[in-house]
Each structure stands twice: as structure tokens, then as C-alpha cells.
Amino acid sequence: MSEQPSRVIADPRALMAIAHPLRLRILEALALHGPLTATDVAHHVGESPANCSWHLRQLNKYGFIAEAGGGSGRQRPWRMVVDAHRWGVGEESPELARAGDAASQVLIDLEYRALREWLMTRRQETPEWRDAGFFNQAVGWCTPEELDDLRTSLSELFAPYLRRIEEASARPAGSRPVRLMGWGIPAATSEPGDGTEERT
Template sequence: MAIAHPLRLRILEAVALQGPLTATEVAQLVDESPANCSWHLRQLNKYGFIAEVEGRRGRQRPWRMVVDAHRWGTGEESSELARAGDAAAQVLIELEYRALREWLATRRRGTPEWRDAGFFNQAVGWCTPDELNELRAAVTELFAPYLLRIEDPAARPEGSRPVRLMGWGIPAEAPLAGKDTEEEARE
């Protein structure tokens, strides 16, 4: 899977936040060699995560983010693709956890409007598979207008800045009737 590599995630983030960027510009942002970044950029392009900016070629070829929903872990996939998807998910989740932990540790140093606007929600609800699919689609639709601003800097409102958006809904095991803890449930 193209994004299971930690450097590729750093490159994607640089292009999303600062792009369009050439391999040399990416290299400066991620502290890697331009040749190495160029190779990874081509791999990300091969799998549809980024694209060349029209009209420029060679060493001065900038790359832009492609905003598209990439989803894996569904349907009948090969065991190799499943393992790659699981690895990519682990890398992405670790990146997002790290960003959340950093924000929690440093948010009090931010301006009040950004500090107070930031949030994270945690909840447990009861859903059917159809309802969970509907929730996934609604969250995806909710994020969409903000993601499009990655590709079109002119669409970014005055005073806006990058914001990490993440949501998940995963099946949880319900406790057995009358059992309060996981350990009691196993007895």
C-alpha cells in the first residue's frame, strides 16, 4: 500500500499543507534528499494520491494533492492487500494520535479562538450495520467541502488554517448482561 511508508505520509502532509511542491521543496520540508522524495512522489502519483501540476516538467515539476476518498479493508481483497491496508491504517492512526496528543499538550499556548474551536469527541452508540454505513457516509460528506480546499488555495477563507479531521465508527463488543468489566465477562 502506497501510504504505509512513514516518509510518504510526511510527504503527503507537506503537499497537502504547503503544495503544490517540487521534490526539492518537499525534501526541505521533510528533511530528506530530493532524489528520495522524487521517488516517493512518483509512487504516490502511481497510486493516485498526488498528481503533477499541469504545464511543468522535469526538475521543476510541482506535485499537488488529489482529494479522493481512499478506502481499504472492505470486500473481498487478497490477503496481501489486506495486510498492506492494515499496515497503512496503523501508520495513519499513529500519525493522528501523535497530532492529537501534541495538540492536547500545547493547546493552552494557542490563541483563545483556535484553542476553544479545537475539539475531539468520544462516544459509544448502538447502530445496525446499515446505520453505521449511513454514519460513515454522513461524516465523509461533512468533511468534503473542507478537503476540497487542499486542491484550491483560492477557496480558503481569510483566517483559515489547516485542521486535522478524523472520525471513526468501529464495532465494539457489548458487555455480557450483568458483567461490568471485560475480565468479569471472560469468567
């Protein structure tokens, strides 16, 4: 299986378009319930259709959503564009770095809230879902190449499940939306023997 193509975002305006909690809630509503009109989105996120319509146009402008076909105005349905996004790679202007940091912070805050909510409510789930849910934590030793390989492997593992956002017919009976997140970040350390000591 090949890795889902990544869209490297190098436009600070595109990153600022998603560095907004309401827009992330709109994207989530489209992923879970879409395609949706602005009126439908408003129902799911608790905002006015006019406000949602404006935010939908901003998300569309930068390629995060697309028209699903049919309807017009606020009754025009929108769908989420399912692709992998990356930013903060290669050389960055100060403006791009600030926008990337803001987008990352909003996304991480959203996921942390969802994880905390799961931990507090998981015992209300059926045993099958409660026992299937997980989060892993580990510290390992990697070269930069190995860490990049791990990122690619995780993207490949996630890809078939992400495709089901657009392909409702591919969702097996008994499936439901599941939040998938993974990260591998170099640990800051200066302990003896950590490989950072000066070599002569």
C-alpha cells in the same frame, strides 16, 4: 450535499505505497503547502530532493498525487489528488488484507501523534483556536445500516473542507489547516443485555 466519491483501493501495491511514514509526510506537505517540487518537498520533510523525487513518483504511480503542470525533473511541481479512500471492504486476499492493515496502522499512528501534540500544546494557541479544537468520544447503539449512514454523513461534513486543499481561493480569511478524523467501530462486548445473547 452529496458524499465525496470514495476510491476503493483493491491493489495491495497502492496500499503499500502509502504505508510509509515519509510518504504520508510528503502527502501532508502537499496538502498544506502544495503544489510543490521535489526540492520544495525535501525542505518541508527534511529529506534529500533525490529521495523525495523517488517517493513522489511512487505516490503518482498509484494515483495519490498528480503533476501540477510546468517544470521538469525535480523542478516539476506536484499536487495532492483530493479524494476519499477506502479499503478493507468486501472480500480481500491475504496480501490485500496485510497491506490494508499496514496502511491503516501508519495512518492511525500519524493521527494519534498529532492529537497528542495538540493536547500538549493547545494552551499556546489563541483562545479562539484553543476553544474551537475538539475531540469527541461516545459509545452508541447502531445497526450496520445506521453505522454506514453515519460514515456517509461524516464524509459529507468533511467534503467542503477537503476541497480547499486544491482550491486556495475557497479558503476564507483566518482559516488554517485542521486535521479531521472520525471513526465508528463496533465495540467488542459480551455483557448481559448487549443484544448478543442467544435467542430461541
